[in-house]
Amino acid sequence: MAQVSMTVNGKAASGEVEGRTLLSSFLRDQLMLTGTHVGCDTSQCGACVVHVDGQAVKSCTMLAVEAEGADVATIEGQANADGSLNVIQQAFQDHHGLQCGFCTPGMVMSAAALLKDNPKPTETEVREYLEGNICRCTGYHNIVKAIMAASGQDVSAIAAE
Amino acid sequence: MYNFDVVKPTRIADAVKELSDSTESQPLGGGQTLIPTLKQRLASPDKLVSLSGIDEMRGICTGEDGSICVGGATNHATVAAEAGGYPALAATAAHIGDPAVRNRGTIGGSLANNDPSACYPAAALGSGATIKTNTREIAADDYFQGMFATALDEGEIITEVRFPVPEKANYQKFVQPASRFALVGVFVSKYADGVRVAITGASNDGVFRWTEAEAALSSNFSADAIDGLSLSGDDMISDLHGTGEYRAHLCAVMTKRAVAAAA
Numbered sequence: 505m506a507q508v509s510m511t512v513n514g515k516a517a518s519g520e521v522e523g524r525t526l527l528s529s530f531l532r533d534q535l536m537l538t539g540t541h542v543g544c545d546t547s548q549c550g551a552c553v554v555h556v557d558g559q560a561v562k563s564c565t566m567l568a569v570e571a572e573g574a575d576v577a578t579i580e581g582q583a584n585a586d587g588s589l590n591v592i593q594q595a596f597q598d599h600h601g602l603q604c605g606f607c608t609p610g611m612v613m614s615a616a617a618l619l620k621d622n623p624k625p626t627e628t629e630v631r632e633y634l635e636g637n638i639c640r641c642t643g644y645h646n647i648v649k650a651i652m653a654a655s656g657q658d659v660s661a662i663a664a665e
Numbered sequence: 666m667y668n669f670d671v672v673k674p675t676r677i678a679d680a681v682k683e684l685s686d687s688t689e690s691q692p693l694g695g696g697q698t699l700i701p702t703l704k705q706r707l708a709s710p711d712k713l714v715s716l717s718g719i720d721e722m723r724g725i726c727t728g729e730d731g732s733i734c735v736g737g738a739t740n741h742a743t744v745a746a747e748a749g750g751y752p753a754l755a756a757t758a759a760h761i762g763d764p765a766v767r768n769r770g771t772i773g774g775s776l777a778n779n780d781p782s783a784c785y786p787a788a789a790l791g792s793g794a795t796i797k798t799n800t801r802e803i804a805a806d807d808y809f810q811g812m813f814a815t816a817l818d819e820g821e822i823i824t825e826v827r828f829p830v831p832e833k834a835n836y837q838k839f840v841q842p843a844s845r846f847a848l849v850g851v852f853v854s855k856y857a858d859g860v861r862v863a864i865t866g867a868s869n870d871g872v873f874r875w876t877e878a879e880a881a882l883s884s885n886f887s888a889d890a891i892d893g894l895s896l897s898g899d900d901m902i903s904d905l906h907g908t909g910e911y912r913a914h915l916c917a918v919m920t921k922r923a924v925a926a927a928a
Contacts, residue, residue, distance in 0.1 A: 506671070523671040523713065524703070547701055548843075550765065559742070559768040565700045566769060567693075569671045570717060617764070635845065636763025 510574050512537065513581025521568045527561075528552045530568035531578060539579040539609050543638070550637030553610040553617075554578045560617035562636070579609035582616065592616055592654040599659070601650035603641035610637050615651045624655055627662065666703045673715040677722065677824055681799050683714045684820035692716055692822055694774025695740060697766050716773065722824055731830055737773030737797075737823040744772060752928070753834035757788045757852070760838060762845050773823035779871055781812045781902065782846035786872035788836060789826060791852030791863030797825040812871045831856045833886075833927040837919040839866075841906055848906055849915040853923040859883040862920055867901050867912040878920055888921040 509518035512535060519534045531537045531554070540563055543551035547565040554563045555577040582590050589597065592615050602608045611634070618625060618633040625633070630648050639647060645662075653659045671693070674680040684690050690712040693699060702708050716722060722738035725747045733751045735744055745759035745767065761767055761775075761784050775785040776796060789796065789805045796803045798821045808816045817823070834854035841848040847866035854861050860882040862875045881890040896916050901909035 523669045524666040526700075545704065547697065547766065550763070553765055556768075560765045561768050562765045565697055565766075567671060567696065567700070567713075567715075569673070570696070570715060572673070614764070633764055636765050 506569055508568050508572050510571050510576050512576045513578060517576075523567070523569060525568040526564055527554070527556075527566045527568045527571050527576075528563035530571075531563060531576075537578050537580050541606055541609055543606065543610075548636075548638065549607065550610040550614060550634075551607050553613040553637065555613060555617060558617075558620070560614055577613070579612060582612060592619070592651070595650040595654035596647070599646050599650040599653055601642065601647045607637060607639045607641075611639065611647055615654065618651070619655055624657060625651070627652060667706060667709045669703075669710050670712045671715055672712065673718045675718050675720070677719060677799055677822065680714050680716060680719060680822060681820065683712070684822070687712050688819075690714055690820075692777070694738060694771040694777070695769035696774075697762065697770040698774065698778050698780065716771070716822065722773070728827060733828045733830060735772050735826045735828070737825055738771050739773075741767035741770050741772070751792075751828055751830045751834075753831075753836055753852075753854070754788055754792070754828055757784050757836040757838075760784070760836075760840075766845075772826055776808075776826065777815065777817060777823055779809060779813055779815050780846070781868070781871040782841070782844075782848070782850075782866040784836065784838060784847060784850055784865065787847075787850050787852040787863045787865040789828075789863075790872050790874060791836075791854050791861050792828045792831065792834070793854075793856075793861060794829070795827040796823055797827060798823055806874075809872050812869065814871070829856070835923040835927040837923040837926065839915055839919055841866075849912050849919055851916065851919040851923045853882070853920060853927055855882070855886055855927065860886060862923075864916050864920075867896075867916055869900050869902055875916065875920065878917075882924060886924065886927075888925045891917055891921050891924070 505520045541551035543549035552564040691710040693713040693715045716738045722736040741758045741761045748755040794805045831854035836852045838847045838850040849866045852863045862878045865872045896913045898909035898913035901912045903909040
């Protein structure tokens with residue numbers, strides 16, 4: 505067992521982990537931050553995307569000990585300080601960017617990473633950025649629309665096909 | 666996953682020592698292939714030696730001869746963003762996996778694994794790159810030795826990969842959309858002394874050079890030069906995504922596209 509310490513959503517967090525403990529397991533099972541979902545556990549689906557030092561990563565494919573000293577952000581830290589939804593989360597609600605909601609934490613975290621680097625992405629750029637995030641409900645159109653809206657762009661012309 | 670210890674040295678020499686201390690130890694790059702492999706219990710090391718804390722193995726620089734040097738622990742996103750001195754290399758890195766995978770996966774990890782459908786082996790072989798390890802320098806032509814096989818010895822670490830910058834180059838990847846690996850990927854580069862064509866995703870022996878196409882393109886660097894050339898599908902990967910014959914056909918198609926797009 506090894507001691508691991510990191511900052512999660514702005515707060516210090518630490519715990520005892522095995523070498524094989526995944527970051528997703530540490531977040532969910534030890535910190536009880538179950539908003540980070542584990543969909544496929546094979547690095548495909550992106551439901552487990554979190555930010556590590558500002559970079560989107562699949563937390564099911566990173567060892568917890570590799571996040572030692574890192575600044576980790578999860579879906580639980582995304583809402584505004586007063587508890588209201590942030591711009592991306594609100595856009596997902598406004599534009600029906602979710603149905604069952606299982607993929608949504610990963611979608612929101614990927615969207616946040618995209619908009620940080622590329623504040624006004626094109627629709628194509630949004631779709632390319634979401635290659636590693638799988639949604640089985642929506643057909644993606646409204647997710648793309650929500651992210652475009654969250655970036656402050658007019659989405660009235662983006663029709664659901 | 667079976668359990669293992671993880672150590673995180675900060676110097677190459679310490680990583681080499683950690684690897685030599687145990688016969689069941691294994692280097693950990695970004696883990697984007699190794700961790701899924703461990704989950705499937707296809708490997709059971711007792712110790713992983715993480716290379717992510719070794720600063721001297723990260724980053725991109727330009728060598729005295731103009732070549733682009735990429736540290737072995739540099740992730741794909743960094744190469745995509747910072748290898749502007751070799752645009753075709755940056756573009757290749759920008760289309761590996763997905764954004765989250767590119768933030769973790771490393772060039773050293775990809776080349777050490779030598780997946781037969783990975784992109785970087787095509788870029789390295791197609792550029793005549795030099796793979797630098799903790800003990801020696803290996804020419805790409807000698808490095809790749811078949812599916813998942815390389816010239817690396819046990820405990821040897823890729824510390825840097827050096828790419829001579831060609832006059833023109835391009836990588837064309839026919840994406841297998843579920844895995845985001847190349848169903849077939851072709852890296853074409855034009856140097857003053859000739860053209861190199863390296864193909865990934867197709868052969869049962871992993872990445873290879875298509876020498877007939879290289880000869881034709883060296884005398885006439887145009888897509889037409891490929892007309893009439895073909896590869897046999899007999900020794901090519903055949904699976905539910907495509908037959909060997911289909912992959913052989915794609916090799917020529919993607920080579921033509923790469924030549925046409927080379928800049």
